[in-house]
Amino acid sequence: MGRVIVTGETAAHVAERTARASYGRLVALLAAPTGDLELAEDTLAQAFEQALTTWPRDGVPDNPDGWLLTVARNRQRDLWKSAAHRRNQSLEAATDIGGDAVQPLNDLDLDRIPDRRLALLFVCAHPAIAANLRTPLMLQAVLGFDSAQIARAFAVPAGAMSQRLVRGKRRIRDARIPFVIPGRQAMPQRLPSVLEAVYGCYTLAFPELGDGESLAGEARYLAVTTARLLGDEPEAWALAALLTLASARATTPGDRYLPLQDQDPDEWDRHLIAEGEAYLRRAERPGQAPGRFQLEAAIQAVHCDRARSGATDWDALCTLYTALVAIAPSLGSRVAHAAVIGRTRSPRTGLSLLEALPVERERLQPYHAVRGDLLARLGRHQDAVAAFHQASTLSTDPAVRAFLERRAKELSG
């Protein structure tokens, strides 16, 4: 096959597209034999750099993934050789390929090499990795975000995040956390932290990503990939369903914020709703108690169903939220439960549920917003205004802030 000579800009474009689509797969393949994520990322970065100088000159290879993998592996091998006197591991074990450096191959088909991304996800969410580092590690190693972007998403200084990530990766290498998928016996203990970390990617705000891309989209991609790779884990499919259904209702950042009930279902993405519902069906296990993500996905499905039926099935929401707070009584789910009870039973019952929450509720924006709404419906306008103001101060999204201030203003007028 001949190579197409292209301009530098197009080659850069191919490199960027490959980076987006294959980054995690390539990092996983490079890191799995050695356990060295830092080395894998560095050598892959060098391969991309080399691509940006060679591709515009010689043409984009037919198989960019294979080209990048071979170049990165050769680079890994060189580094390993130069450091060989300090290590006693064999080169073969270290690079997973015997013999001398190989030419970039066009027939190195990524689709025929086992996908190691799932093992990489289990490494990132290993119990020996601090819980608050698991999502950042996934963002970097699997999705290819740089540490400065991740630091912004977590609202921590860039230097601190970069240091944490480096320490985490060295820990994986030095303690030798294996790149394996847990067996059937260990899976129930290991899977929740993986799904939790993937979900963590979704809940991050990532305002400056630009050009239509969003972290929510990346997290959804990661959730669907995880479910596909695992094949038959109901909670993994449920998480894919949850993020897909939630994405179906996502609005463009900067738009005017509307609470779910005031949204026009015609603006929701029908294709994503259908896709999410299909994932949710794959999560169903008749006769088996639903997991946390299955309940959350089912709640999303009830909301999305308004696009078809024209009305919200509040009784179904009530049942689902009651089940959810029973198995996963997080502050967030209990606030949402109180909101639904406040609507289906009475605002007073909803308020009493809110009052039963622990003091950490005070730092939670939805707590104050739901409280404001229930107080307003009880006619306690002054208290409601104070609650909406409080919610507004706690919100980082300008559109949400504007909406809360508008509600406060309507009540004080």
Added chain:
Amino acid sequence: MRYMLLFHYSEASEDTIGAEAIAAGMRAMAGYAATLEQAGILVSGQVLQPSASSTTLTLVDGEPRIQDGPFADTKEQLGGVIVIDVPDLDAALEWARQAPPLSWGTVEVRPGAVHIEAGTWVASS
């Protein structure tokens, strides 16, 4: 890869927990050692005397100062160690999970860097 399992716990004696509890602990440790040996992964083990019998040296103005007591005077003390040779952290954690001291304290799993073989330091990985 060598991992050291470090057992930290509040020190107990026959006076504090009774002779039967001490005997049961020793039986459990004997069974654990036999299991590790049978699996072919046991490198070495050492259970320590109470920290009250420990003596600590520090250099003060270039001269070693000898003091009674352990390095850190904490409620939980290092009570013993076992070194195992297993492929990775998951395997080490699985063995640590079965360690009897987990019932009366904390088990720390720490990868080895180097160890001595025939008078020479060699890599533990």
